[in-house]
Amino acid sequence: MEEKGMLCLYCSKVLSGGGINRFKQYLAGLKGNAKACRKVPDTIRYAKQEHQVAGIMEKKKKRDMLDEQNPYSPHYRAHEEDMFAPSEHDDEIEEIAPLHSKVKGKATQTTQLKAALPNKMKINSYFQPRTIPGAQRTLKSVLQSKEVTEKCDLAISKWMLATSIPFNTVNSPYYQQAIDAIASMGASYKGPSFHDLRGYLLTKNVEEGTVFLKSVDASDASKTEEMLYKLFREVVLFVDQENIVHFVTDNAANYMAASHLLEQEFKTIFWSPCAAHCINLILSDIGKLDEVNDIMTHAVKITKYIYNHCFALNMMRKFTGGQEILCPAPTLFATNFVALQGILAQQNALRAMVTSSEWTSSIHAKENKAKEFVKLLFVETFWSECATIVHISEPLVRVLCIIDSDERPAMGYLLEAMYKVKEEMLKRFNRRKKKIEPYINILDARWDRQLHKNLYAAGYWLKPKYQYDLTEI
Structure with missing residues (x-):
């Protein structure tokens, strides 16, 4: 350098x-x-x-x-x-x-x-932006005449009076923020439309989610209706009954009794059992029928062998085009019926698998468990009964998926969905009413005792989809 x-x-x-x-x-x-x-x-x-x-x-x-x-x-x-x-x-x-x-x-x-x-x-x-509170006013705003300022104030007041907006809303911290934002955009700014405010802007301003309130260690207590009532009452008093829109529990007798006591004390609280739990109990009752239980046991043996042996699992995926027999479902009982749907859908693929040269020439096919597995696939009564159970349970599983989904509120769809389930069952077994009778009795018993509530009727009645034709909406 x-x-x-x-x-x-x-x-x-x-x-x-x-x-x-x-x-x-x-x-x-x-x-x-x-x-x-x-x-x-x-x-x-x-x-x-x-x-x-x-x-x-x-x-x-x-x-x-x-x-x-x-x-x-x-x-x-x-x-x-x-x-x-x-x-x-x-x-x-x-x-x-x-x-x-x-x-x-x-x-x-x-x-x-x-x-x-x-x-x-x-x-x-x-320099500090002009739009923050306490910032120095612009020269233009200082030199504005009193008439111009009053004209702007009159425009705001006219909008508030015409739409019945309370005067105390100007005390909101968001009032001046909104005016500052509009001023910074200039004269060409156009406000959000009705659909924007009720649509994506509303969604952006509302934070959705579940809030954890408290936990109670009740391992040493007996879950009687009195104990549950006291526990629920403490929560209501803590949250304030005005902030409770809907009270939901499972369908156990002690929970139902405690909830009725709560409704008697707090008149503004509306209780209903969990709809997803009700559908799950219907599937559970159906699964307890002898003919259904036998088919379930038969299906478990098939899936257990496939998923416990790598050779069979790889062969199954090859012949089904990568599709699985077992798929996740909202509840345990629904999983059993979804598994039946998967097995029935792959009936031809499974049979083609065990009759292929690749299977018969394999050393795994010589094992006793493999031979028993092949026999299970060629029991004709299993496939016919499996088809019957799938036709009965499939509408219920569909309703359970609708209720358990977070994509949209299911309150307005439940009543119509349950009536369609019953109607579809009767239609599918129109010529075999005795075959379908035990399943209809289970459905009616659970519906009348637990799901038949005014809440679901009101949801159905207030749903425009069910009150008007598409051309009228």
């Missing part, structure tokens, strides 16, 4: 002006304010290029972060020092003395600095 510049040790050229950044560009061979050094080794040139690119990407990342911030927030200057601080690699070459650039060089540097600054990091970033 010399007195008025920096000396390149590779080509002995003196760079006067531009500072350390220009010297780095000279060594790296990047296009800019300096030509590339022709004698610098390739390893040094590559290292300097990596340093330069890393510094550029780091500054770009910080600028992008600033651009994503709230335009009304005064926090832009918090990152200024980081934005324009020297790079961590700037200490590799030190200058002997400060450089006194010529006027032309200064003008070039100033132009480059302005070009590098994002719009939001220029002179405006050194």
Whole structure:
């Protein structure tokens, strides 16, 4: 290095002006304010290029972060020092003395600095935004006449009076924020529409989720209706009955009795049993029938062998095109009936598997368990009874999936769905009423005792889908 510049040790050229950044560009061979050094080794040139690119990407990342911030927030200057601080690699070459650039060089540097600054990091970033509370008023707003200000106030008051908005809403902290946001948008801004407010804007302003309230260690207590009633009562008093819309429990007798006591004390609380638990109990009752239990046991033997033997599992996936027999379901009892659907759907594929040359020539096919498995697949009564049970249970499993889904509220669909289940069962077994009779009795018993509530009737009645034709909506 010399007195008025920096000396390149590779080509002995003196760079006067531009500072350390220009010297780095000279060594790296990047296009800019300096030509590339022709004698610098390739390893040094590559290292300097990596340093330069890393510094550029780091500054770009910080600028992008600033651009994503709230335009009304005064926090832009918090990152200024980081934005324009020297790079961590700037200490590799030190200058002997400060450089006194010529006027032309200064003008070039100033132009480059302005070009590098994002719009939001220029002179405006050194002043607080006009839209924050307590900020200095603009000269235009100060010079506005009283008539113009009153005209704006009248427009706001007319909107409030015409729509019956309470006057105390102006005390909300969001009132001035809304006005500031509108003012910052300018005269061309158009407010959100009716559909926007009731649609995605409403969704964005409402945080949905489950809140954990408390847990109770009741392992040493007997779950009598009195004990459950006291526990529920404590929760109601803590939350306040005005904040309780719906009270839901499972269908056990003690829970139902405790809930009725709660309804008698707090008249505004409406209780109903869990609909998903009711459907699950219907499937459980169906599974206890002898003919259904026998088919379930037969199906378990088939699935147990397949999923406990790698050779059989790989063969099954090959012949079914990658489809599984066992699929997840909302509840344990629903899983059993879904498994029957899977086995029935793959009946031909399973039979083709065990009669293929790949299976018969395998050493695994010689085992006793494999031979028993093959026999299970060729029991004709199993497949006929399996088809019957699937036709009966499939509508119930479908309703359970609707109730257990979080995609949409199921309250308005339950009544119509349950009537369709019964109607579909009777239609499928129109000529075999004695066959379907035990299943209908189970369905009616659970429905009349647990699910027949005014709540579901009201949900059905208030659902426009069931009250009007599509052409009328």
